[in-house]
Amino acid sequence: MLSTLASHPCTNRPSLPFLLRLSPPPFVPLSRHRLPLHSCHSCHASPSSLPNSSASLSLSQSNSKPHPPPPPPTTLKIAIIGFGNFGQFLAKYFSQQGHTILAHSRTDYSSIANSLDNTIFFKDPHDLCESHPDVVLLCTSILSAEKVLRSIPIQRLRRSTLFVDVLSVKEFPRSIFLERLPPDFDIICTHPMFGPESGKYGWNGLPFVYEKVRIGDSHERVSRCEAFLNIFKKEGCRMIDMSCKEHDEIAAESQFLTHTVGRVLAEMRLKPNPDDSMGYDTLFQLIENTCSDSFELYYGLFMYNKNSTDLLDRIYAAYEEVKKDLRRMVQGILRRQLFGTTGVGELEDPAARCEAFLESFNKEMVDLDENATGVHFVALTIGMILAKLGLKPTSIATKGYETLLKLVEDISSESFDLYIALFMHIKNSNELLDQLDISLAKVRTELYGRLHDILRRQLFDQPGIISNGRTRM
Numbered sequence: 001m002l003s004t005l006a007s008h009p010c011t012n013r014p015s016l017p018f019l020l021r022l023s024p025p026p027f028v029p030l031s032r033h034r035l036p037l038h039s040c041h042s043c044h045a046s047p048s049s050l051p052n053s054s055a056s057l058s059l060s061q062s063n064s065k066p067h068p069p070p071p072p073p074t075t076l077k078i079a080i081i082g083f084g085n086f087g088q089f090l091a092k093y094f095s096q097q098g099h100t101i102l103a104h105s106r107t108d109y110s111s112i113a114n115s116l117d118n119t120i121f122f123k124d125p126h127d128l129c130e131s132h133p134d135v136v137l138l139c140t141s142i143l144s145a146e147k148v149l150r151s152i153p154i155q156r157l158r159r160s161t162l163f164v165d166v167l168s169v170k171e172f173p174r175s176i177f178l179e180r181l182p183p184d185f186d187i188i189c190t191h192p193m194f195g196p197e198s199g200k201y202g203w204n205g206l207p208f209v210y211e212k213v214r215i216g217d218s219h220e221r222v223s224r225c226e227a228f229l230n231i232f233k234k235e236g237c238r239m240i241d242m243s244c245k246e247h248d249e250i251a252a253e254s255q256f257l258t259h260t261v262g263r264v265l266a267e268m269r270l271k272p273n274p275d276d277s278m279g280y281d282t283l284f285q286l287i288e289n290t291c292s293d294s295f296e297l298y299y300g301l302f303m304y305n306k307n308s309t310d311l312l313d314r315i316y317a318a319y320e321e322v323k324k325d326l327r328r329m330v331q332g333i334l335r336r337q338l339f340g341t342t343g344v345g346e347l348e349d350p351a352a353r354c355e356a357f358l359e360s361f362n363k364e365m366v367d368l369d370e371n372a373t374g375v376h377f378v379a380l381t382i383g384m385i386l387a388k389l390g391l392k393p394t395s396i397a398t399k400g401y402e403t404l405l406k407l408v409e410d411i412s413s414e415s416f417d418l419y420i421a422l423f424m425h426i427k428n429s430n431e432l433l434d435q436l437d438i439s440l441a442k443v444r445t446e447l448y449g450r451l452h453d454i455l456r457r458q459l460f461d462q463p464g465i466i467s468n469g470r471t472r473m
């Protein structure tokens with residue numbers, strides 16, 4: 001922090017003519033002394049430091065009729081720190097609503113910023129902060145968030161800047177904001193529960209979770225907070241005011257599970273059917289939604305959910321149980337045919353019912369498409385695994401998690417008979433099960449491999465780095 005304070009590099013500043021082209025709203029960047037024109041910006045200074053400010057005006061007129069509070073600002077100057085996949089996605093919507101975007105990222109995204117309205121890319125965070133955004137939106141990966149927050153020269157911002165984050169976990173950013181930001185800064189922690197894929201046709205009806213962690217009680221601060229939340233309201237998001245703690249309790253497991261299933265299915269390289277009559281297009285959407293997100297994001301969900309290793313084990317165990325049920329039943333049916341009995345009392349009735357189902361299935365479904373049946377079989381397998389995990393609906397489900405819940409819902413008591421029938425019908429069903437096994441193992445190895453790698457480097461390449469109790473990612 002001291003080193004960033006000492007240096008004030010004025011290189012890489014965007015050219016002035018370009019900045020002046022930005023409108024609305026009018027503002028003059030790189031000046032710490034001129035106030036931008038919309039109402040929100042007066043909230044940074046105390047009345048005494050600004051003799052002509054609206055605050056002192058209202059004091060001098062306190063004996064006359066009270067003025068109605070000014071309406072919330074219609075446009076904001078929003079700094080997006082972390083201009084990757086999600087940052088760019090948000091910027092498009094923000095700029096379409098007329099807000100001004102000041103972007104900064106580790107990578108130079110100038111050309112992408114140039115292609116968006118009202119958007120400018122700052123290579124140097126000092127220059128960005130000197131442009132005095134109303135809102136600083138932290139949009140970096142979960143794992144780099146703390147490091148990036150520390151690197152922002154906050155001393156160059158106005159005193160009452162509003163800080164917002166959009167990380168997919170919530171208690172962690174809340175605690176680093178409270179720990180690192182001066183008390184003058186306002187804080188909202190948010191989680192737009194959709195991404196560039198699931199939100200590509202608009203945000204209408206999609207959940208937006210937020211907690212107003214700290215908002216000063218002046219009218220301007222409250223209006224600025226409302227103006228920011230209005231961006232999502234205007235797009236039709238389902239606004240959910242929820243504490244970060246509750247969010248994590250509800251969403252940590254469901255998000256990690258959704259991403260795991262999406263990644264495992266992607267590993268299987270299933271082929272979508274052009275005329276999908278079985279309704280499994282949502283399964284392919286799930287794969288698309290989760291795999292278009294970075295591995296970094298998935299890894300962040302893994303690291304910040306303390307139950308994730310346990311959940312991986314439970315998925316494995318549930319899958320083993322599904323396979324055991326399946327093979328036990330197939331053996332039961334065959335034994336009934338060979339010896340007239342399964343030899344296991346409790347299996348007798350289900351095996352008889354299953355055998356009858358197989359007979360009718362065999363008569364009616366001879367011409368089933370092999371690929372479509374394979375997808376159906378895999379979907380049923382996943383549904384059975386999830387049912388064994390005891391998936392529960394939540395008030396803040398992503399589209400992906402809704403797909404998982406639907407799979408479980410589709411599993412009825414007859415599903416197991418159908419499951420056996422599909423297993424018998426598909427020539428390579430055993431191979432499909434093996435592929436699922438391999439895909440699960442691959443995803444797990446990728447996660448654990450990364451863990452091992454990081455800890456190993458810290459222990460043996462730079463010993464002593466974990467001494468302060470925090471591990472570098």
Ligand code: NAP
Pocket residue numbers: 081082083084085086087105106107108139140141142144148166167168169191192193194195196293294295296297300
């Ligand atoms: P991500 O992989 O989680 O994050 C990518 C961003 O983090 C990029 O801006 C990248 O900068 C930056 N970054 C990564 N490592 C860094 C490092 N060591 N130092 C500095 N910057 C670093 O993918 P994302 O989808 O863009 O997500 C961004 C945030 O939004 C995450 O916190 C995520 O949880 C949250 N979110 C994402 C979604 C979604 O669907 N994608 C939905 C809701 C919330 P460069 O590109 O400059 O390298």
